[in-house]
Amino acid sequence: EDQVTQSPEALRLQEGESSSLNCSYTVSGLRGLFWYRQDPGKGPEFLFTLYSAGEEKEKERLKATLTKKESFLHITAPKPEDSATYLCAAAQGGSEKLVFGKGMKLTVNP
Amino acid sequence: DAGVIQSPRHEVTEMGQEVTLRCKPISGHNSLFWYRQTMMRGLELLIYFNNNVPIDDSGMPEDRFSAKMPNASFSTLKIQPSEPRDSAVYFCASSDSYPNSPLHFGNGTRLTVT
Numbered sequence: 770e771d772q773v774t775q776s777p778e779a780l781r782l783q784e785g786e787s788s789s790l791n792c793s794y795t796v797s798g799l800r801g802l803f804w805y806r807q808d809p810g811k812g813p814e815f816l817f818t819l820y821s822a823g824e825e826k827e828k829e830r831l832k833a834t835l836t837k838k839e840s841f842l843h844i845t846a847p848k849p850e851d852s853a854t855y856l857c858a859a860a861q862g863g864s865e866k867l868v869f870g871k872g873m874k875l876t877v878n879p
Numbered sequence: 880d881a882g883v884i885q886s887p888r889h890e891v892t893e894m895g896q897e898v899t900l901r902c903k904p905i906s907g908h909n910s911l912f913w914y915r916q917t918m919m920r921g922l923e924l925l926i927y928f929n930n931n932v933p934i935d936d937s938g939m940p941e942d943r944f945s946a947k948m949p950n951a952s953f954s955t956l957k958i959q960p961s962e963p964r965d966s967a968v969y970f971c972a973s974s975d976s977y978p979n980s981p982l983h984f985g986n987g988t989r990l991t992v993t
Contacts, residue, residue: 860978869923872921
């Protein structure tokens with residue numbers, strides 16, 4: 770069964786304390802790995818798409834990387850406004866179904 | 880760009896009643912997705928359409944759920960009859976060339992069935 774697993778489920782950081790979020794996937798024929806940010810009461814907001822192992826994308830304090838089995842979202846020197854739930858999703862080949870992980874709630878304390 | 884528009888934002892209904900959720904995708908997008916989000920199960924794909932045609936409805940829980948896309952600018956998700964276990968946030972998302980482009984989500988409809 771195609772699965773996307775995120776760890777940890779929740780993470781609390783101090784402002785400026787860098788860390789990484791993990792997303793492991795078992796999806797046949799990966800077509801794309803997506804990262805989203807979700808704020809309370811809102812829909813997920815797109816951050817990055819990665820298509821092949823070794824690919825990296827950056828946006829402000831966030832950097833996403835992809836291997837054949839995992840993706841990492843690195844957060845450098847986070848600020849309180851980075852507090853949100855971060856979701857990853859894998860698009861599988863064939864049906865092209867987009868399967869989401871359960872998310873990781875990040876809290877950055879000032 | 881107005882984004883994906885969903886209505887209503889909140890819906891409270893009694894068990895057994897019919898519920899209709901509405902979605903207007905971003906203009907020009909040809910793929911539309913309905914997801915359900917709960918604390919226990921996260922985001923689950925219910926159904927997705929490409930060019931107004933349902934492509935994968937394997938996530939629709941049971942016959943009580945139905946979805947339509949009569950044209951490129953409107954879709955509905957209907958639950959009849961509703962049950963308490965249907966309580967969740969329902970999201971609609973659209974894309975212009977999925978999977979080569981990401982999904983853009985609306986802000987969801989929070990459904991509570993009592």
